[in-house]
Amino acid sequence: xxxxxxxxxxxxxxxxxxxxxxxxxxxxxxxxxxxxxxxxxxxxxxxxxxxxxxxxxxxxxxxxxxxxxxxxxxxxxxxxxxxxxxxxxxxxxxxxxxxxxxxxxxxxxxxx
Amino acid sequence: xxxxxxxxxxxxxxxxxxxxxxxxxxxxxxxxxxxxxxxxxxxxxxxxxxxxxxxxxxxxxxxxxxxxxxxxxxxxxxxxxxxxxxxxxxxxxxxxxxxxxxxxxxxxxxxxxxxxx
Numbered sequence: 001x002x003x004x005x006x007x008x009x010x011x012x013x014x015x016x017x018x019x020x021x022x023x024x025x026x027x028x029x030x031x032x033x034x035x036x037x038x039x040x041x042x043x044x045x046x047x048x049x050x051x052x053x054x055x056x057x058x059x060x061x062x063x064x065x066x067x068x069x070x071x072x073x074x075x076x077x078x079x080x081x082x083x084x085x086x087x088x089x090x091x092x093x094x095x096x097x098x099x100x101x102x103x104x105x106x107x108x109x110x111x112x
Numbered sequence: 113x114x115x116x117x118x119x120x121x122x123x124x125x126x127x128x129x130x131x132x133x134x135x136x137x138x139x140x141x142x143x144x145x146x147x148x149x150x151x152x153x154x155x156x157x158x159x160x161x162x163x164x165x166x167x168x169x170x171x172x173x174x175x176x177x178x179x180x181x182x183x184x185x186x187x188x189x190x191x192x193x194x195x196x197x198x199x200x201x202x203x204x205x206x207x208x209x210x211x212x213x214x215x216x217x218x219x220x221x222x223x224x225x226x227x228x229x
Contacts (some may be wrong), residue, residue, distance in 0.1 A: 032214060032215050034215075034216075034217075038155075041222070042221055042222070043116075043203055043219035043220050043221045043222055044157075044203070044205075044217075044219040045219075046216055046217065046218075049214055049215070049216060051214050057214065059216070088155060090157060092157075094215050096215070099215075100145075100147070100159060100162055101147075101207070101215065101217060102159070103149075103156065103157035105154075105155075105156055106155050106156070106157075108155075
């Protein structure tokens with residue numbers, strides 16, 4: 001069966017520091033991959049998605065970037081964190097465009 | 113662009129009773145998918161139910177069912193025989209079926225469901 005991992009689970013970082021969040025999927029090949037951010041008490045905002053290795057599409061201009069160095073690995077990065085980057089970050093995957101998205105356990109990021 | 117609206121920020125239900133959560137959406141597309149996700153305090157997003165727009169029959173999963181009204185762009189979730197474990201935040205989500213949209217989803221702001229014993 002397929003599983004999705006995210007780490008770290010929780011992260012506290014100072015303003016201006018770099019960021020790297022990792023997401024990996026097991027048990028499938030060539031998945032579509034997605035990064036979402038959730039503000040407290042709100043819905044999910046799509047940040048990036050990828051349909052293949054090295055193929056990244058950005059939905060919202062921001063202080064973040066994404067990369068997909070391997071088929072089942074999706075990384076969310078920042079060179080310098082802002083206070084507004086705090087939130088809950090969720091990675092998701094789907095087999096194909098028409099299939100259901102499944103979510104990882106998420107990363108809680110607090111920027112101080 | 114598609115939008116999803118959940119007009120009920122909070123709902124409560126007595127254990128064993130039935131509750132309906134509302135969702136409306138706006139789209140110009142004819143082929144799409146609609147989902148309800150549950151997010152408990154752990155914040156793990158759990159798929160509750162899925163509806164394909166081309167299907168007229170409403171989806172059902174055990175105690176969960178939907179009322180899909182395509183013309184009205186309405187997609188409500190009914191939870192029957194509510195249990196304490198149903199307490200969570202529920203999100204309605206829209207997903208385009210167009211390949212060019214790569215499966216991107218739009219989420220509502222959620223409804224927090226409280227179940228009273």
